Amino acid sequence: MIALRKKGSLPLQALAWAWPTVRGRAGAAAGIVVLSFLASGAALLPPYLTQRLVDDGIVGGRMDVVLQLCGAFLALLVAGVAVEAVSRLAYLKLSAHVLFGLREQIYRHLQTLAPTYYARTRGGEILSRLDGDVAEVQRFAIDAPMGLLNAAFSLVVALALMLSLSPLLTALVFALVPLHVAALLGSRPWLERSAQAVRQQSAAMSSFFVESLRAMKFIQATNAGARQEAELRAHHGDYFAALRRSQVASLGAGGVQRILSGLGVLLVFAVGGSLAAAGELTVGVVVAFIAYTTRAAGPLQTAAGVFMGWQRAKVSLQRIRELAAELPTVTSPAQPVALAQPVRGDxxxxxxxxxxxxxxxxxxxxxxxxxxxxxxxxxxxxxxxxxxxxxxxxxxxxxxxxxxxxxxxxxxxxxxxxxxxxxxxxxxxxxxxxxxxxxxxxxxxxxxxxxxxxxxxxxxxxxxxxxxxxxxxxxxxxxxxxxxxxxxxxxxxxxxxxxxxxxxxxxxxxxxxxxxxxxxxxxxxxxxxxxxxxxxxxxxxxxxxxxxxxxxxxxxxxxxxxxxxxxxxxxx
Incomplete structure (x- = not known):
């Protein structure tokens, strides 16, 4: 039975639904988070090393410092590649485990439903929920928590390093965060409607294929091939229109976030450049700060991605909840009566x-x-x-x-x-x-x-x-x-x-x-x-x-x- 009938926050329900399948892999999930933190830390150190390379090595005329820092860059590069490879393979295993577990949970529920459910529900609709919708919820249930944890870690580390370089420039960059949040909230209805339309058109196309392939001999015998092709083209047109609206919504929401991130970089160039020209900051600090501004935008982009992913997952979760609302017409009794042996058949x-x-x-x-x-x-x-x-x-x-x-x-x-x-x-x-x-x-x-x-x-x-x-x-x-x-x-x-x-x-x-x-x-x-x-x-x-x-x-x-x-x- 699928436990999605209780009222409550949909994001929490998505995570609660996935939790039984994640629980057995809690150690693997924690390991992936640690590896992710290590990879993020390795990615955040190069700008700091760049500042020292420019100010202490190149400008200071210290070749020994230059060589040491170049060696450190190479070590970080190799370590980052190794950690990322191990992390991605571990993530693949965890993600597959959760996806398969959720799908098995849905399939187990489907096996309890009465024949009348299958008589009134199109096969493609069931297939779409069993495949596409479950995968969408799984992606959110795994990617969102890990992405947010990694984003929070990266943001905290980046903020600490940026404050150590220039509190003024840090305040300037983070003053744009409310604009990021406002843009995300404004795009929510658009993203949700477009995701709903894509899932509906995908289900309609799946139903068309399931039903037409089952009836192919009849289609051939009645010379209805051309009509079926025309219907398929109509499905393609509807699906493409819904997909295009969804893509435009995603591009619009993501584009606004990128523009705001770019605006932060330009502000650092303008203000940081003027401070460097006045001798109040070193060139290395400005270069490092520009790099950190770009990296600080990463966690914000991750949060935006999670937000947009949730709009899609919310639609899929709602469709799964509709399936879960179909109650079995019969169940085994808690304490069944055993038939006398041998069974006669009366x-x-x-x-x-x-x-x-x-x-x-x-x-x-x-x-x-x-x-x-x-x-x-x-x-x-x-x-x-x-x-x-x-x-x-x-x-x-x-x-x-x-x-x-x-x-x-x-x-x-x-x-x-x-x-x-x-x-x-x-x-x-x-x-x-x-x-x-x-x-x-x-x-x-x-x-x-x-x-x-x-x-x-x-x-x-x-x-x-x-x-x-x-x-x-x-x-x-x-x-x-x-x-x-x-x-x-x-x-x-x-x-x-x-x-x-x-x-x-x-x-x-x-x-x-x-x-x-x-x-x-x-x-x-x-x-x-x-x-x-x-x-x-x-x-x-x-x-x-x-x-x-x-x-x-x-x-x-x-x-x-x-x-x-x-x-x-x-x-x-």
Whole structure:
């Protein structure tokens, strides 16, 4: 669960959200800060050495001082390069650790959300938040604290050195700081609006690619390529316009800061030069002070960068908070009830009511399926058969009534345990990228080679399995396999899961009758004695049954069976 729901300061929330992933690397973060301080110190010493080189060495005619200071310059240069290299590599490791941790945190939350969330949310929008928005928050959460710490250290050291050279010139330069602050505050709304527009257009483009690539075969078949290209060009135009506005906003805010920094340098030239001409300052002091004025602008630029970065991060954090606000519809109980072993697979629905908003799908549905029975579930399209499956696997909980497995309410069972016991094979099974072996082990990671081959054999893919089929790539969207092969691989996965209840959701729909009957025979052979629910529009393809129930008007209505079975409906 993502802890972003409490009210409070958004910057603090960004840092608090990242803190659990940073906490394990606190030592590495502290080391990076120390290395950063060393690098900043090495960068601040050269102007001071320059003052001595000019005044004591060159003007004073001391070549020994010149050579000593040149050696010191070289040592600082080498040390600075080494420290910077070590610091950047350490930062890369820390930054990657935090980014990956935050992304895993979001992905973990996404796995708890109900199917309705994915039905109403564009895939590209989710991808944009999972990738771009998380990366933006990560950059701010790591870069901002470290950048500000380093900037504060550099500013304090530079201020001390500048005061030692000339209090008057120091006061002159730092008198411009209020102007820097005012310029930043004035640019805030512009920066925030432009960042929001860029993230929205990026999400829209991601959604376009996700949806169009998934539908490419349909686009080709309908000769819609030109229209899709025109839509892509429109997305490009909108994205470029938003990107240009964001760039103009950043350039404007950054440009004002650079102008003010340059103004400080010019003031030092003018005032310091006149003081040097009057003999009140040495040339070396003026040269060193100009260098420090430039370096003192660095921390101010860093603060400005953090400010502008926060405007972008704030937008991304808000988008992530919207995702975090999507609460899981179901969770495992704190103290789940264990099923008695062995699990029989007895299912019972007691006056189950469920709907999506105002639309009622199940309205007082009751059903008793004794363990080991094979039941056909029929009903018109949209009657709620898929909803019933989602309730059996507890993607949702009923609005009223209960569903029980072996006498235990589903909401009292551990979710992972329930979904191991109730397995669904649908008409378009999902196969993950990789090989057939990868897909079988997706549900049974510890299964050995013999178990995989046996599962394929039982599913009717013996020749396929022993001809190197385990190593066969399934292809993008399982396009390298026929539909029959995909269904049999899904059946092999169910065999490996060893469920107590198997649900076939239109599994044989659209297949030739002999192929459909062969798959049903394999199911009946392997899962004999297990509870089976077959959702179908064609009873001729599902073999012998113990009963038929129709889902009609939110109720489960028993149909006359082909042979007398035990009662399936129980008065409630």
């Amino acid at each position: 299912l019972r629905l007691v006056d189950v009511r469920f709907g999506y908003g105002e639309a009622r799908v199940l309205d007082g549905a009751s059903l008793d399926i004794p363990a080991g029975r094979k039941l056909a579930l029929i009903g018109a399209s949209g009657a709620g058969k898929s909803t019933l499956i989602d309730l059996l696997q507890r993607h949702y909980d009923p609005g009223a009534g209960h569903i029980l497995l072996d006498g235990v309410r589903l909401d009292r069972l551990d979710l992972a345990e329930l979904r191991r016991r109730v397995v669904v094979v649908d008409q378009d099974p999902v196969l993950m990228p990789g090989s057939v072996r990868d897909n079988l082990r997706f549900v049974a990671p510890d299964a050995d080679e013999a178990a995989l081959l046996r599962a394929l054999d039982l599913a009717g893919l013996a020749r396929f399995a022993h001809a190197g089929g385990l190593d066969k790539a399934v292809g993008a969207s399982a396009s390298a396999l026929s539909r029959g092969e995909r269904l049999r691989i899904a059946l092999a996965r169910a065999i490996l899961q060893d469920p107590a209840v198997l649900i076939l959701d239109e599994t044989t729909s659209g297949l030739d009758l002999p192929v459909a009957q062969a798959i049903v025979m394999a199911v009946d052979r392997v899962f004999a004695g297990r509870t089976r629910i077959v959702i179908t529009h064609n009873l001729a393809s599902v073999g012998e049954l113990d009963g038929v129930v129709e889902l009609r008007d939110g109720a489960l209505v028993e149909q006359p069976p082909a042979r007398p079975p035990a009662p399936l409906l129980r008065a409630v």
